[in-house]
Amino acid sequence: MHQRSLFFITSDYKLSEFLYFDLTFFCDSFESVSPEILKEIRGYQDVADKIIDEVLNGKFKGHTYDDLADFVDNFGNRIAGSVALENAIDYLGDRMRDIGFDNVHTENVTSPKWVRGFEEAVMLKPWRKTISVLGLAMSISTPEEGITGEVIVVQDFEDLHARVRDATNKILVFNAPFDNPENAIKYRQRGAIEGAKINASAVLVRSYATYSLATPHTGLMFYDGDVQKIPAGEISIEDAELLYRLQKKGQKPIVHIKLRSNFESDIITRNTIGDMVGTTKPHEFVLISGHADSYDVGQGALDDGYGVIVSIKAVELLKALKLKPKRTIRTILWTAEEVGEVPFGAAQYLEKHLEELRNNYTMFLESDSGIHNVHGLIFNGTAQAQCIMQEVLQLLAPINATKLYSHFPRLKTDIVPLMQATGVSGALPATDADKYFWAHHSAADTMTFLNPRDLDICLAMCSVLSYVLGDISIMLPRAVVL
Ligand SMILES: [Zn+2]
Known part of the structure; x- marks a missing residue:
């Protein structure tokens, strides 16, 4: 097994490949993962089944869709600098407190504010x-x-x-x-x-x-x-x-356009952080995350309302099942992801918490890669970490979410700067990427574009992964940062 050079193995590839054909990771040998660890992972099947059953057949069935609708129907879209975003952040923090998260708090983030004005375009000729x-x-x-x-x-x-x-x-x-x-x-x-x-x-x-x-x-x-x-x-x-x-x-052709907008001075917005404190290793973390801000069109349900709601509900679900892992599950709802060359919320969190992120995290998970047909993970980590994750994903066979893809897209997501600075593994749900780009950043990013079943599958996956990675005896090996 060769050690893959980390962080963005890229080549020229076509959309079909981006849609994951030929990029599935196969662990050609388990020699770097001990039989004890493999056995330990397989030992979590009962817990995984219980979590999945609660989502597909139990009290949580369809709830993620309803909660997401409550969220985005109340606040609408949420661009950085908008009142809607700050109200949404207050609401999400309250939801986390209601659920019983520990240490719920916000941390300030500085972001530019750009405001769309009147826009029109008309073809005048021919x-x-x-x-x-x-x-x-x-x-x-x-x-x-x-x-x-x-x-x-x-x-x-x-x-x-x-x-x-x-x-x-x-x-x-x-x-x-x-x-x-x-x-x-x-x-x-x-x-x-x-x-x-x-x-x-x-x-x-x-x-x-x-x-x-x-x-x-x-x-x-x-x-x-x-x-x-x-x-x-x-x-x-x-x-x-x-x-x-x-x-x-x-x-x-002759075209007339009018595109009006305003820049206003930098504003303060907030990342929202809350924990499910681990039982015996509270200072080690699994991160689950999404971003609360969106573009100023549509509802920001796909990008990325679902990511924040799933990251909250994963903990709500574990609590309902009285499942408490040894490590702390930290939920972060990032802000100001969309408007910067770097995701501002994550980049400013990284500046403040670099040492902790580098030393104390086993994996960064973010749900911000679409929601249609979640069928595995896009994962970036060492070859050994990939082998471990591939085995962990087998726990998701009941929801057909077992595929591990090793091509991590070179696109802006909150966890990318974290991964680059720390060498900690990162993961996004693998979905039908093609469908993501039907609606993303458009007026079509609404609840109508989503369906309850996809959200349930994503919730089940995030809950199982955060529990297992939070509880298993080892942390995922990290890459050396060059
Ligand atoms: Zn996004």
Whole structure:
């Protein structure tokens, strides 16, 4: 068995591979995991069955969906700096206290505040059509009167650099298909930088999405200090393709856009922390987490309301079953994940608690990778840690969540900076990633997109994993941080 180089084994891979084909980890030998540990893991099957049964057939059945609906229907979406987010954080802390978490408290986090204003886009020529648009977070505004100009549509950066030298007074449209999440995101993140270099007046990016019913998506974009800032938004896949087809037929579409927004001074928001204190090893931890903030469209149910509710309910479930592991299960509901180049809540928690995170944690689990068809874990750890986890996942056979995937996506999640700084293993639920990108960061991120069964499976998995990793005699081996 070879030791895998840690932290983001990447290669060029296609969406189908991102959807986990060929990336399943197989432990080719158990020689690094002792027979006693394997036996100990298998000894947890009765507990795992009990947890799973309580979720699928007992009192918890369907509750996670109902609790999530209570949460997101009450507060709506929750972008950093919004009153809704701070009210939601108060509510989540109260829920944790009601359930009987120990040491429930919040820690302050500094975050920028960006507020969406009025937005519109209209194709004026060759015929009139409303274009579905959402400004990208951190984009500057268009002038009050908007921007009107001819569009230039390109397929990708290569196409741009090959074809377009000067886009003065033109609106640049990127119509890059979603081939895989790590590649497609660069048009959203860097489109305005590349557009500014050729003097485009604004940039419209085909939504970072795998499916569309004319819904535009949003997300974070970046500027580069060396080039001018130009406004940027995402348009629906349908509108991007329409503009592309028109251009191919020799038309020169004219589009008018208005994207208004405000930056306000940095604000204070809060991470929420609560423990189920371990019986005999209270200073060792398993982390379960999700982020309380969301984008300012839809309900933030998928991204990431479900993650916070599951991370609370996993403990509620263990308490209901009177299951108390030896280690402490720490639930952290991160804040300000969405609006920063780094997830602010997690990064600022890391600064304050680096030593504890490095020395006292066995694993960081975050639920922020979609919820449809949870069928295992995306896991990053040493080869030995992977072998142990693969065996632990066999406890989830009754819910078909036994697959371990060793490709950890190079995308922004709260636990990534923690893993990079500490070498502690990290995990996300493995789901139908394709479906995640149907709704994420769009008005379609609502309760209607989710279903109770998926949430139940995720809850069962998180409860079993947090209990077993919290109780087993060993901590997962950690990687050496380079
Ligand atoms: Zn998220």
